[in-house]
Amino acid sequence: MPSRESVSYFGAGPAPLPTAVLEKASQVLLNYNDCGIGITEISHRSADAENILKDTKSALAQLLDIPTQEGPDGYKIIFLQGGGSGEFSASVYHMTALWVEKRRLEIVKELGSEDDTKVFEALRKAVDEEFKLDYLVTGSWSLKASQEAARLVGANHVNVAIDSRKSNNGKFGTIPDESKWSLTPNPAHSGMVYFCDNETVDGVEFPAFPKVDADEYNIIADMSSNFLSRKVDVKKYAAIFGGAQKNVGTTGITIAIIKNSLLTQLAKPDLLRKLNLPVGPVVLDWPTIAKNNSLYNTLPIFDVWIAGQVMQSLLSKATSSSGPKIATQQAESEHKAALLYGVLDKYSVFNVVPDKSVRSKMNICFRIGGESDRDDKEKKFLAGANERLLMGCKGHRSVGGCRISNYNAVSVEKVEKLAKWLEEFAQQQQ
Ligand SMILES: Cc1ncc(COP(=O)(O)O)c(C=O)c1O
Structure with missing residues (x-):
C-alpha cells in the first residue's frame, strides 16, 4: 500500500490538502479545543463555531486584501452549501431581483406615481425589452452557468456575449479579444457580466481581469478552481465565488465574496412571480446568508475550519509585509x-x-x-x-x-x- 508521502496526486477536484492540516483535522474530529467532543459534533451556533468563522474570514481578507468595511464599497464574505453549481443559480436569482428592483424604483420616479398597475405594466415592458444577463462562455463551466441562467429566466434574457468555441473550430481553448465581445450595449440593461476565471475542464484561464468597465457593469466571477492561487483586485467585482474543494478545503462549502452595495433592497417574491421571473430558495439567498453570518441553517463548521487552516498555512508562507498575502x-x-x-x-x-x-x-x-x-x-x-x-x-x-x-x-x-x-x-x- 503506497504511503501518502509517496503519492503525488494531480486530480482536478476534490484535490490534495496539506498533510499537516489533515493530521490536525484527525485530532479535532475527536476532540475540538479540549472540550471533549469533536468539531463535527459541536453546535454551529457555539462560540467555538463563531470563532472559526471569524478567523477564516479574517485570513481570507488578508490573503486577498478584501475591503471588509461597512458601507457600499465594502465586501461580505459568506459561506454557503450547494457548490459552485449552487452559485450558478444564486447569482441569477440575486442579480435578477436586484435589477428588477432598481428598474422599478426608476419607473416610479419617471412616472412620478406609485400607482401599482401603471408601474407594473411599465416594469413588465422593461423586463421584456431590456433585461439581460451577460455571459462570457470560455469553457464547460461558464457554458453550464449560462445554461442554468437560461433555464431559470429564459434564454431570451441571456446574452452570450462570447462563445469562444465559435472562433476555435467548435472547441474551447481561446479567449477572443474583447473587441469581439457583444455585451449588452446599454449597461443599465445588463444584470451582470458573468465569467469563469479558470475553466477547470478546458485549461483556460483569464490572464487578467476582463476588459469590461467595472463601474458600468456588475461583474461576477466563478473562481472555483483558481481561488487563492493568485492576486485578485476584489474591488472590481460585484461578487466572486468558488467551491472550496480544489484550492481551499474539503467539499461541502462554497465561499462567496459579495459587494455590500448588492446586498440591498431586492424585488419582492410576489412581484418576481407576477413577472414570470424566478424566486430562489432561501438557502441560496445572499442577503439572508450574509445577515445571519452564514448561519441561517446548519453550516458544516468542520469544512470552514479546514479552509481556515489552509488559509493560515498560506498566510504563514507569505513573505511580503505589504500588499495581498497571496x-x-x-x-x-x-x-x-x-x-x-x-x-x-x-x-x-x-x-x-x-x-x-x-x-x-x-x-x-x-x-x-x-x-x-x-x-x-x-x-x-x-x-x-x-x-x-x-x-x-x-x-x-x-x-x-x-x-x-x-x-x-x-x-x-x-x-x-x-x-x-x-x-x-x-x-x-x-
Ligand atoms: C470552475 C468550476 N465551476 C464550478 C464547478 C462546479 O462545482 P460544484 O461541483 O462544487 O458544484 C466546478 C467543478 O469542478 C468548477 O471547476
Whole structure:
C-alpha cells in the first residue's frame, strides 16, 4: 500500500490538502479545543463555531486584501452549501431581483406615481425589452452557468456575449479579444457580466481581469478552481465565488465574496412571480446568508475550519509585509506551472490544448502524439505515471488526453517528479 508521502496526486477536484492540516483535522474530529467532543459534533451556533468563522474570514481578507468595511464599497464574505453549481443559480436569482428592483424604483420616479398597475405594466415592458444577463462562455463551466441562467429566466434574457468555441473550430481553448465581445450595449440593461476565471475542464484561464468597465457593469466571477492561487483586485467585482474543494478545503462549502452595495433592497417574491421571473430558495439567498453570518441553517463548521487552516498555512508562507498575502503562493504557482509547460513545449510529442495566451496555471491540459497514435501514447504515459505514483493525470472525458492540476497543496517537489516523467517519456518517443 503506497504511503501518502509517496503519492503525488494531480486530480482536478476534490484535490490534495496539506498533510499537516489533515493530521490536525484527525485530532479535532475527536476532540475540538479540549472540550471533549469533536468539531463535527459541536453546535454551529457555539462560540467555538463563531470563532472559526471569524478567523477564516479574517485570513481570507488578508490573503486577498478584501475591503471588509461597512458601507457600499465594502465586501461580505459568506459561506454557503450547494457548490459552485449552487452559485450558478444564486447569482441569477440575486442579480435578477436586484435589477428588477432598481428598474422599478426608476419607473416610479419617471412616472412620478406609485400607482401599482401603471408601474407594473411599465416594469413588465422593461423586463421584456431590456433585461439581460451577460455571459462570457470560455469553457464547460461558464457554458453550464449560462445554461442554468437560461433555464431559470429564459434564454431570451441571456446574452452570450462570447462563445469562444465559435472562433476555435467548435472547441474551447481561446479567449477572443474583447473587441469581439457583444455585451449588452446599454449597461443599465445588463444584470451582470458573468465569467469563469479558470475553466477547470478546458485549461483556460483569464490572464487578467476582463476588459469590461467595472463601474458600468456588475461583474461576477466563478473562481472555483483558481481561488487563492493568485492576486485578485476584489474591488472590481460585484461578487466572486468558488467551491472550496480544489484550492481551499474539503467539499461541502462554497465561499462567496459579495459587494455590500448588492446586498440591498431586492424585488419582492410576489412581484418576481407576477413577472414570470424566478424566486430562489432561501438557502441560496445572499442577503439572508450574509445577515445571519452564514448561519441561517446548519453550516458544516468542520469544512470552514479546514479552509481556515489552509488559509493560515498560506498566510504563514507569505513573505511580503505589504500588499495581498497571496503573492507568495502566486509566485509558487507560476513557478510550478512554468516547470510543466516548459517540458510540454520542449517536445513536439506534446500538444497543449489551449492557446498559449490563456493557458491555465492550475489545470494543464495536453494531448500526446498525433491522430493515429494518440490513444496508445496517452495510455502509455498515464500507465507510466501511475507506476511512478503520479496519480490523477487523466483528462476530463469531454476533452480527453491528460490534465495536471497544479493546486496549492501540490508541492514543487511533486511537480518536479512529474516534470521528470514527462521528460523521460518524451525522450523514449524520439
Ligand atoms: C470552475 C468550476 N465551476 C464550478 C464547478 C462546479 O462545482 P460544484 O461541483 O462544487 O458544484 C466546478 C467543478 O469542478 C468548477 O471547476
